[in-house]
Amino acid sequence: MTALLTVDHVNKSFQGVRTLTDVTFDLEPGRILGLIGPNGAGKTTMFNVISGIYSADSGRVLLDGRDITNRSPARIAGYGVGRTFQVARTFNDMTVAENLRVALVNAGLSGREERRRITDMLDRVGLAGVRDLVVSALPDGQKKLLEAARAMMTSPRLLILDEPFGGVSAEVIDLLIHIIRDLVREGVGCLVISHDIVSLPRLCEEVLVLVEGKVMTRGAISEIRNDARIVDAYLGA
Numbered sequence: 001m002t003a004l005l006t007v008d009h010v011n012k013s014f015q016g017v018r019t020l021t022d023v024t025f026d027l028e029p030g031r032i033l034g035l036i037g038p039n040g041a042g043k044t045t046m047f048n049v050i051s052g053i054y055s056a057d058s059g060r061v062l063l064d065g066r067d068i069t070n071r072s073p074a075r076i077a078g079y080g081v082g083r084t085f086q087v088a089r090t091f092n093d094m095t096v097a098e099n100l101r102v103a104l105v106n107a108g109l110s111g112r113e114e115r116r117r118i119t120d121m122l123d124r125v126g127l128a129g130v131r132d133l134v135v136s137a138l139p140d141g142q143k144k145l146l147e148a149a150r151a152m153m154t155s156p157r158l159l160i161l162d163e164p165f166g167g168v169s170a171e172v173i174d175l176l177i178h179i180i181r182d183l184v185r186e187g188v189g190c191l192v193i194s195h196d197i198v199s200l201p202r203l204c205e206e207v208l209v210l211v212e213g214k215v216m217t218r219g220a221i222s223e224i225r226n227d228a229r230i231v232d233a234y235l236g237a
């Protein structure tokens with residue numbers, strides 16, 4: 001099967017300091033891969049390279065075999081990559097529904113179809129009751145949920161989530177896990193950075209361990225948990 005995402009020998013430095021060294025991995029459609037490692041390991045940098053926020057110094061990123069390396073974030077989003085950030089990047093002076101509408105500006109939909117999709121997504125993520133609230137009034141956990149909803153609005157084929165459970169209530173974590181698992185069952189691929197050692201194993205069975213910008217290993221969470229080096233690296237977060 002062709003990989004949905006291929007990260008092929010990616011290198012990235014900042015001011016001469018190597019942040020990613022020869023990072024290589026792939027992800028098949030309908031799979032979830034956790035990305036773990038201590039603070040500063042390069043996890044968010046990896047997401048930024050995949051989503052076009054940072055350019056890679058060398059190496060390639062392929063989506064369904066198409067080279068998307070160093071394309072603009074807007075183009076990469078258009079190719080089917082949705083992402084969230086460690087601190088939710090919502091438009092806080094807009095309403096919940098307007099935040100979702102932003103994701104559809106380039107979709108060329110009729111007003112009626114836009115409204116239908118927004119209503120469907122609000123129902124799906126349980127935010128229908130706050131659709132007309134200004135986002136600054138929401139607790140941080142709901143902002144994260146809204147950001148995930150925005151990332152899902154354009155039906156991405158690859159969803160990359162940076163710390164989706166940070167500052168989120170147990171109830172919203174349950175909901176997020178349920179929603180993500182549903183999407184993955186439909187064939188979406190998902191990469192998740194998380195320091196939450198309780199929630200992550202509920203979402204995925206497999207993790208990639210990044211340490212000092214290098215892939216240390218990839219394997220089943222159940223096996224990796226028994227590796228003292230990885231427990232040190234992971235818990236060193």
Ligand SMILES: Nc1ncnc2c1ncn2[C@@H]1O[C@H](COP(=O)(O)OP(=O)(O)OP(=O)(O)O)[C@@H](O)[C@H]1O
Pocket residue numbers: 014015019037038039040041042043044045046086
């Ligand atoms: N724009 C930038 N300019 C300079 N250095 C950067 C930049 N972005 C990231 N770095 C550096 O790259 C290294 C890796 O950071 P990154 O945020 O990718 O790590 P991380 O594994 O996501 O850490 P955390 O778990 O704390 O989020 C850090 O040393 C960071 O300072």
